[in-house]
Amino acid sequence: MSASIALLCLQATEDGRAITEAIREDNEGVVITNKPAMIQIERAERITVKASTVSEHLGRDWDPEELQLVLISLGGQVDETDDEFIVYWNN
């Protein structure tokens, strides 16, 4: 039985692209697909967005709650702390 796929869809803006690069760095096996105006991010079970990595890519302080400014859709449960935003399935 295949694992459930955690999903994040982000707007293809400057910030969205930087966040995507941070995700690529921190999540092995992540599959990133470019669609019109949108970046689709998929990975088995769990995607972790780390504030420190995003901040490095952006060149400024970034808070996980800012993800909402570029978030289009997600698939999975959510856990948000001061340092990370995680989308995951618990099957």
Place this chain on the structure above:
Amino acid sequence: MAVQSIGEYPIIMKDSVDKFHGNQLVYLYWYGHRVVSSPRAFPLPPEMPFGAIISDLIPVTYKIEPDFEFLDFDKTEVIWEIDGKIIVPDFSKSLKDNGVGHKSFIKFITPSLTGKVGA
């Protein structure tokens, strides 16, 4: 599950027959025909002769069907169902006398005219 409410929940019959100014609702369906996108609804006097269904309602509704031109109530085999029961209607008698009540569903089936378009 029934309706949950705090206090009494009223029974409001939105389409009771008294609301139709002497008419009753009657539905019509030519079995198997799909150009007409659903069965149709009509407000009809209960005293209307059943024959008016053949002379008026069926042509205005179903003339768009490709096999309508072959529908001849004198020659074509037609099976009538009123509310799921096969009936042989008396066309000179009223809807009411033929067992067509408020919100009755009249289906007519023509085994030789199946409504196929193309395939």
Place this chain on the structure above:
Amino acid sequence: MSANQRKKRLNKKDAYKYMTRLGWNPTYQKEEDVFPFLEMEGLKIHDWEAWEDPFRMTMDSYWKLQAEKDKKLYSIIDAFAQNNAQKNISDARYVNALKLFLTGVTPLEYKVVQGFSHAARAFKGEGASIACQMQAIDELRHFQTQVHTMSHYNKYFDGFHDYRTMHDRVWYLSVPKSFGDDASTSGPFEYLTAISFSFEFVLTSLLFVPFMSGAAYNGDMATVTFGFSAQSDESRHMTLGLSAIKFMLEQDADNVPIVQKWMDKWLWRGYRMLGLVAMMMDYMLPNSPTSWAEAVELYIEQNCMALYKDLEKYGITVPEKLINTIVAEKSHLSHQVWNIFYNHTNAANIHIWMPDENKMNWLSEKYPDTFDKYYRPMFERYIALQEKGERYYSETLPLICQTCQIPLGFTDIEGGNPHVYTHKTSEYNGEIFHTCSDGCKEIFDAQPEKYVQSWLPPHQIFQGNCGGATIPEVLKWYKIEHGVDNMDYIGSPDEAMWNKLKNK
């Protein structure tokens, strides 16, 4: 300031607790008087503190983020208008998808402002109440931004001018209207299951992705931007839906069968309403990225099943019968709904048309087992009639379903009778009631007292409540201008305007 030297502040968990846990136990009023809606649905709630909001939104971050989103969105709407970007859409036919959206979906956004406000007041737990309050404001934002986005199209295209009246009166708009009314007149827990979970979590992708990717593929930048801006709120809504469901299921094992019934009912009601989206995505978009059948495969057969799997541990089961029908119908649904609208285009505020050769070939490719066999011959015949000046418009009114309010235009695929309309009956209080399917019949039979109150447009017309007995009188009452808002796209003022614009 680097990430390592951030100013010290309260962490998210504590900030959330201090800013949201501001409730108290009433001392001089009885709790059941302060919260009168909590018992009636039969749910057992032992600990409201167990309600979690994973986003942990507090009002300060809410205002900040939402204001930022709005500023960005309105800049784009302004730019769109300034540059007359409506000229860059693929074809004027596309705009009918927006007319459908503005009259069908946008008023529902307003309806759920009321619905979530009511739920916020009804719930005792602050976590639940605050999440609902924020959602109510989100929905108001969606309503406003949709109206703003589409107001620009109203300057150039017909059918947009009175979405409020049309939503309340027009025959096919009673489908979404009754959906919203049904949810709003349920108790707060069912409401949350219906809207937050079934609609905003399970089925959201079947509504928003088709409209928004339809917009993207057809050059409608304004709608894409609105869509993405709203979708960021939707992630919070989806999370509210999932939190709500888990909360109800975890609070007491006795809640499981109640919640299961609601999930099943609202999956079905949502699916039936999404028939309008099916026809939109397959027929209204000159450039269609995805077919309805493909969307069902991805969002129902895959994603929805993954979700149910996640809930298995609570005892929730997949409603196999309903899912089987949805899957069986997927290659027929959009064509059947398009035919319903083709029959009744004379009474709609949108244009309908027969697909051109390109679109027909796309449909053949996406529906290899059904389109050429059942629908192309019918549509080619319509085109031949139209070329003779005999474009078909129905002079008669449909029998519509007592529950979903759609004409009984769906056929018996599972029974092997794809040319026969499905039809069920029930009896209540000495009167017969007609429904389109087992799904809708079950909903009626579970709560007949509710559905005998359905405001069914054809019946209301026959009762004399809709401006008159003839179609012209009813159109006037609908605020639909005959020969302008309705009828085929070919020959419409929209077409004439568009051809002139494109120098055709």
